[in-house]
Amino acid sequence: MKQVRIGLAGLGTVAQGVLSIIKNNSALIARRSGVQLVVSRVASRSTKPEVDLLGASFSTSLSDLYQDDVDIIVELIGGDTTAKELIEQALALGKPVVTANKAVIARYGTSLFSSNQNVPLKFEAAVAGAIPIVQAVQQGLVANRFDHVIGIINGTCNYILTAMEKRGMSFDEALAEAQALGFAEADPSSDVEGIDAAHKLTILLALAFDSAYDFSRVYVEGITKVTAEDIKYADELGYRIKHLGIVRSIEAGLEARVHPALIAKSQLLAHVDNEQNAVLVKSDAAGNTLFSGPGAGGAATASAVLADIVAVAQRIDDLEGAHAPQIEDGPPVVAMGDIVSAHYLRIPTLDQPGVFAEVAKALSSHNISIEAAIQKEPQAEQDAVAIVILTNETTENSINAALDQLSGLQYVAGDIARIRVESL
Amino acid sequence: MKQVRIGLAGLGTVAQGVLSIIKNNSALIARRSGVQLVVSRVASRSTKPEVDLLGASFSTSLSDLYQDDVDIIVELIGGDTTAKELIEQALALGKPVVTANKAVIARYGTSLFSSNQNVPLKFEAAVAGAIPIVQAVQQGLVANRFDHVIGIINGTCNYILTAMEKRGMSFDEALAEAQALGFAEADPSSDVEGIDAAHKLTILLALAFDSAYDFSRVYVEGITKVTAEDIKYADELGYRIKHLGIVRSIEAGLEARVHPALIAKSQLLAHVDNEQNAVLVKSDAAGNTLFSGPGAGGAATASAVLADIVAVAQRIDDLEGAHAPQIEDGPPVVAMGDIVSAHYLRIPTLDQPGVFAEVAKALSSHNISIEAAIQKEPQAEQDAVAIVILTNETTENSINAALDQLSGLQYVAGDIARIRVESL
Numbered sequence: 001m002k003q004v005r006i007g008l009a010g011l012g013t014v015a016q017g018v019l020s021i022i023k024n025n026s027a028l029i030a031r032r033s034g035v036q037l038v039v040s041r042v043a044s045r046s047t048k049p050e051v052d053l054l055g056a057s058f059s060t061s062l063s064d065l066y067q068d069d070v071d072i073i074v075e076l077i078g079g080d081t082t083a084k085e086l087i088e089q090a091l092a093l094g095k096p097v098v099t100a101n102k103a104v105i106a107r108y109g110t111s112l113f114s115s116n117q118n119v120p121l122k123f124e125a126a127v128a129g130a131i132p133i134v135q136a137v138q139q140g141l142v143a144n145r146f147d148h149v150i151g152i153i154n155g156t157c158n159y160i161l162t163a164m165e166k167r168g169m170s171f172d173e174a175l176a177e178a179q180a181l182g183f184a185e186a187d188p189s190s191d192v193e194g195i196d197a198a199h200k201l202t203i204l205l206a207l208a209f210d211s212a213y214d215f216s217r218v219y220v221e222g223i224t225k226v227t228a229e230d231i232k233y234a235d236e237l238g239y240r241i242k243h244l245g246i247v248r249s250i251e252a253g254l255e256a257r258v259h260p261a262l263i264a265k266s267q268l269l270a271h272v273d274n275e276q277n278a279v280l281v282k283s284d285a286a287g288n289t290l291f292s293g294p295g296a297g298g299a300a301t302a303s304a305v306l307a308d309i310v311a312v313a314q315r316i317d318d319l320e321g322a323h324a325p326q327i328e329d330g331p332p333v334v335a336m337g338d339i340v341s342a343h344y345l346r347i348p349t350l351d352q353p354g355v356f357a358e359v360a361k362a363l364s365s366h367n368i369s370i371e372a373a374i375q376k377e378p379q380a381e382q383d384a385v386a387i388v389i390l391t392n393e394t395t396e397n398s399i400n401a402a403l404d405q406l407s408g409l410q411y412v413a414g415d416i417a418r419i420r421v422e423s424l
Numbered sequence: 425m426k427q428v429r430i431g432l433a434g435l436g437t438v439a440q441g442v443l444s445i446i447k448n449n450s451a452l453i454a455r456r457s458g459v460q461l462v463v464s465r466v467a468s469r470s471t472k473p474e475v476d477l478l479g480a481s482f483s484t485s486l487s488d489l490y491q492d493d494v495d496i497i498v499e500l501i502g503g504d505t506t507a508k509e510l511i512e513q514a515l516a517l518g519k520p521v522v523t524a525n526k527a528v529i530a531r532y533g534t535s536l537f538s539s540n541q542n543v544p545l546k547f548e549a550a551v552a553g554a555i556p557i558v559q560a561v562q563q564g565l566v567a568n569r570f571d572h573v574i575g576i577i578n579g580t581c582n583y584i585l586t587a588m589e590k591r592g593m594s595f596d597e598a599l600a601e602a603q604a605l606g607f608a609e610a611d612p613s614s615d616v617e618g619i620d621a622a623h624k625l626t627i628l629l630a631l632a633f634d635s636a637y638d639f640s641r642v643y644v645e646g647i648t649k650v651t652a653e654d655i656k657y658a659d660e661l662g663y664r665i666k667h668l669g670i671v672r673s674i675e676a677g678l679e680a681r682v683h684p685a686l687i688a689k690s691q692l693l694a695h696v697d698n699e700q701n702a703v704l705v706k707s708d709a710a711g712n713t714l715f716s717g718p719g720a721g722g723a724a725t726a727s728a729v730l731a732d733i734v735a736v737a738q739r740i741d742d743l744e745g746a747h748a749p750q751i752e753d754g755p756p757v758v759a760m761g762d763i764v765s766a767h768y769l770r771i772p773t774l775d776q777p778g779v780f781a782e783v784a785k786a787l788s789s790h791n792i793s794i795e796a797a798i799q800k801e802p803q804a805e806q807d808a809v810a811i812v813i814l815t816n817e818t819t820e821n822s823i824n825a826a827l828d829q830l831s832g833l834q835y836v837a838g839d840i841a842r843i844r845v846e847s848l
Contacts, residue, residue: 285730
């Protein structure tokens with residue numbers, strides 16, 4: 001049987017998951033794949049934790065992984081400086097790399113792939129954890145032209161939004177709970193501000209549209225402004241609020257954006273809850289396909305790392321024959337101002353006659369019409385009255401201009417909430 | 425660029441889908457995969473329809489596909505006699521085969537795979553149409569030990585059950601509509617009796633547990649006994665009724681069964697509606713992953729056929745290096761009588777005092793307790809009263825014995841409906 005020797009960089013939870021899977025399931029993997037996985041070296045700059053290294057030698061120097069007894073380097077140190085250098089050097093030495101590092105791929109993918117055409121660099125674990133979405137887009141749906149890829153690709157955001165919806169928590173309460181349960185980091189900003197999702201979306205954009213890995217092209221908005229009140233109104237209107245990553249092919253080019261959005265409850269994607277991730281892919285032949293599962297966690301992410309290791313290992317004698325997908329210039333990403341969607345608006349107003357008519361008139365002056373609305377009695381005499389509106393489809397430029405105008409109206413008594421509605 | 429020549433057997437809707445995708449997307453496929461697909465021969469025993477064969481030669485003799493100018497044979501004639509012979513001969517001649525034929529794989533897979541270890545035989549399209557579930561189980565989740573695989577794998581059944589639930593149709597009305605829309609065949613028995621789902625489940629069983637392809641091991645039950653009334657009661661109890669294929673690893677061996685089942689509305693799988701398919705996979709590292717999409721249709725099925733063609737084509741120079749997963753004897757399939765699950769029962773009874781107590785007593789004598797119950801007033805004086813019960817978990821043997829006893833009670837006024845409850 002073919003033996004393939006792994007050099008493992010990092011010893012965090014995902015790396016520990018990799019070791020644990022190899023320990024428990026390597027006979028099973030060998031029977032299925034014809035590959036016997038051996039961990040020959042482990043390197044980590046922190047002190048060696050109490051983990052079974054399966055007989056591998058340990059070093060605190062990452063460069064020890066470039067030795068001849070390593071066939072594949074598995075990069076699980078995270079961050080984007082040292083990790084990038086490690087990947088570059090490994091590829092330059094002709095050693096295939098498997099990584100879970102979304103930041104490095106999203107920011108440096110194009111140069112990493114272009115300079116090393118014949119040396120595999122695989123990253124299934126970088127997008128949506130255990131879900132084999134990279135493989136699905138690159139292989140399972142290889143014959144398809146993609147219309148859109150829309151994902152719930154940040155488990156922290158989904159956990160928080162679900163807790164706010166199902167258990168009436170505030171954002172802060174839900175975040176605190178997510179942190180206590182390990183679904184959010186001590187510094188949650190990369191998750192709740194949308195950066196993590198935007199890294200993943202950058203990769204999905206490149207995969208689906210054979211285009212460059214360019215993080216700067218993605219519009220990014222997090223979930224910090226979503227309130228329990230908005231979630232409740234959305235529910236009344238037949239929607240749920242999810243944090244989405246969206247890439248879509250339209251006539252003018254590609255949309256690439258990360259933000260909270262209302263999606264109709266009739267959609268399967270609306271029912272993906274808690275820390276789960278899901279990616280909906282619409283393509284010309286396969287139609288709508290949806291892939292869901294755990295987006296994070298040591299074992300789940302390690303499952304995806306192992307899939308890549310096995311795929312590389314099976315072809316390791318024939319790397320010359322491997323084909324790197326061509327990265328194209330492709331269509332431009334459309335400016336956010338030109339994006340068309342419907343909008344949810346929550347406008348706090350003074351409780352006075354004629355206010356709704358004023359709001360409608362202001363929207364109408366920007367060619368925006370009202371598809372649905374909710375207006376409730378104020379709770380107490382001095383309270384503002386929330387006017388909640390679903391608009392028709394309009395451009396970001398139009399809605400922004402309308403919101404500017406609305407904010408200046410004397411009847412408007414506070415900040416206007418606006419969330420895009422995503423029709424799937 | 426590597427050119428790979430296809431011999432296409434059949435010219436039905438899926439074959440036409442394959443031709444159409446190659447016509448429209450072959451440049452895209454080449455750029456992504458490094459493979460230029462050429463259709464060199466098409467054979468079909470029926471008259472040649474008005475279809476663009478992309479320059480391929482046409483013959484009514486399938487054996488014309490065995491010529492030197494064919495690198496891969498794509499079997500899309502269906503049925504299980506001629507198709508099986510075609511596949512056998514192609515493999516014997518060393519030609520890789522791609523098929524969408526679930527019946528042939530489910531019934532003859534073991535011998536086909538064992539006698540031709542080095543010649544690829546691929547069948548992504550045989551299970552759940554466009555959904556790349558074969559690839560997900562074999563590759564994306566290759567490092568996982570599977571706990572269970574549970575699927576909505578017959579679009580006809582799902583369409584009918586959804587129409588019955590959402591639009592209050594009877595089974596016959598829903599079937600007629602499905603036929604009118606092309607979601608059910610003129611002779612729907614293979615679908616509504618569960619045979620089609622059982623073919624697919626046989627394949628999932630073999631894939632997930634590295635075991636033989638043996639259709640006879642699967643318990644099969646269709647949806648013809650499910651009534652609108654049962655769907656309504658299930659809804660009241662918090663469940664939906666879906667037609668499921670289930671393989672599961674338990675201590676005593678493997679479960680393999682196809683039947684209608686109640687699943688809790690809190691489960692994502694419960695929200696897969698209409699003609700859509702979905703497969704839920706639970707495995708040790710990746711946890712719960714779910715894959716959904718169109719389970720049938722020319723273009724959708726062709727998408728999966730093309731994925732296989734490209735995968736074979738990319739390795740066609742290195743078939744020696746390909747590894748065929750080992751088929752094992754593995755654990756036995758557990759007898760249906762020993763399967764443990766909760767049950768939904770609808771018992772028509774005479775409207776007399778003490779009946780519920782009698783029913784409870786009969787169940788209790790088989791150690792079956794009642795977890796939830798619904799009893800409604802009769803509509804008219806002479807009507808039977810339906811007692812609806814969710815039992816605790818019990819063996820099939822126990823519930824069968826209890827049902828025998830209940831049927832004999834003088835208060836029971838008709839056939840008892842029983843549907844298993846599947847906890848995911």
